[in-house]
Amino acid sequence: MRFQILDIIFNPPHPVTGDVVAPAERLNRVVEMAVLAEQLGIDSYSVGERHAGDVLSSSPIVVLGAIAQATERILLSTGVTVLSVLDPVRVAEDLCTVDQLSRGRLEIVIGKGNEVLQYPLFGLDIGKQYDYLTENYELLRRLLREEHVDWSGEYRAALADVTTLPRPFDGPFRIWHGSATSARAVDLAAKWGDPIVTANALQPRENYKVLIDRYREHYAAHGHDPAKAYVGSGSGGLFLADTTEKAIEEYRPIYEGAVRQADKRKHDPGAVGKTTSFRTIEEAVERGPALVGSPDRVAEKILDYHECFGHVLQSVSVNHVLDFERQKDTLRRFAEEVVPLVRAEVPPTTLWSESDTERARGFTADSPVGSR
Known part of the structure; x- marks a missing residue:
């Protein structure tokens, strides 16, 4: 299995405290964590x-540029590029x-995003978010693969003889599709033979498994090699302590405070995937996606995900409100402590290996951490 932060x-x-981290400090912490992740042998670092x-992730490309210059090996990614609101x-x-600055260490994840306020901000109709996503993706795909592109669509001006510069470092980089609530995202990925990352963040895992199963079925139906139907999984946040009981008690005020903050948004109760389905820390740990516990328990839970999803990439997020040293x-x-336990139980994956001909060419972690 591969791992991503x-x-x-x-x-x-x-x-809990109401304290706010200064933007400059918060952004520089992202770069510092990416450097540490590389030093620790983590495969990929992703910026939302x-x-x-x-x-503070309205300009993830700038942040990734800073990370590219501060690192040498780790694969860079987005989580997600909100392609529905962007010009391809x-x-x-x-x-x-x-991709050029990192010398070929970029892969991205695209999606329509999970923030409804983005659409009026850009003067777009949220009811057409998947239509925008489909059109923008299919144009982006051509721009990365072709020069002198002629194109016309429904939502932007036509193009004539367009070659975007710079070109990709060593051929078009891989595009993953973020999947959380809709079949349209996985259907788009399956049509083009791309991998997916299931959010696995706010809902019961069964809701995500339905979409993963649909993706694999449609991927094969389109004639693609099932061995390349890579699936990644997110999680509901990472918090470790020596025992699971200690982790739950330490994390409880942070989790409950975050739920209260989310409640202030007053999302439509019928809007699936906008707020957590797990109101208490106990629910989130026992039935939800939160990776809270001892290293052994967190590894066990990732293996539970793997049994359900069959995924080969695990993405985790360290809670940003913790003291930075923590x-x-x-x-x-x-x-x-966690990664080696998981890798000892999961068969090796071809993802990002030498045999993965579509991998980011600058990525060199062919002997992943925890595999020795």
């Missing part, structure tokens, strides 16, 4: 994108710049 760069007030709310020409230019210690313990 994801930071959406949330920066609300601390749910949102354009509303208490988040600009996206191609920005992403290929990072964040770094959590990442170290995850790499040194």
Whole structure:
């Protein structure tokens, strides 16, 4: 199994103390955590994108550019590139710049995003979010693969003889599709033979498994090699302590405070995937996606995910409200104590190996951490 750290760069007030981390400090912590992740042998570091709310990830490409210059080996990713609200020409230019700066260490995840306020902000109709996603993806795909592109669509001006610069470092980088609530995202991935990352963050895992099963079925129906139907999984946050009981008690005020903060948004109760289905820390740990507990318990839970999803990439997020030294210690313990336990039980994956011909060419972690 491969492992990724994801930071959406949330920066609300601390749910217990009300303290706020200065934006410059929060952003520089992202870069520092990426450097540490590389040192620890984590395969990939992913930066989210949102354009509303208490988040600092409105310009993930800039952050990835900083990480590219601070690191040498780790694969860079997005989680997700909110392609529904973006211009594919600009996206191609920005992403290929990072691909060049990192010398071919970029893969991305695309999606429509999980923030409803982004659509009015960009003057777009949220009812057409998947239509935008489909059209923008299919244009982006061509721009990365072709030069002198002629194109016309429904939602942006036509293109004539367009070649975006810079070009990708060594051929088009892999595009994953983020999947959380809708069949349309997995159907788009299956049509084009792309991998998916299931959010696995706010709902019971059974809800995500339905979409994963649909993806694999449609992927094969389109004639693609099932061996390349890679699936990644997110999680509901990572918090480690020596015992699971201690982890739950330490994390309880943070989790309950975060639920209260989310409640203030007053999402439509019928809006699936906007708020957590698990109101208490006990529910989140026992039945939900939260990776809270001892290293042994967290490894066991990831293996439970694997039994359900059959995924080959596990993405985790270290809670940003922890003291920064605690964040770094959590990442170290995850790499040194959890990852080896998981890899000892899961068969090796071809993802990002030498045999994976579509991998980011600059990625060199062919002997992943925890596999020795």
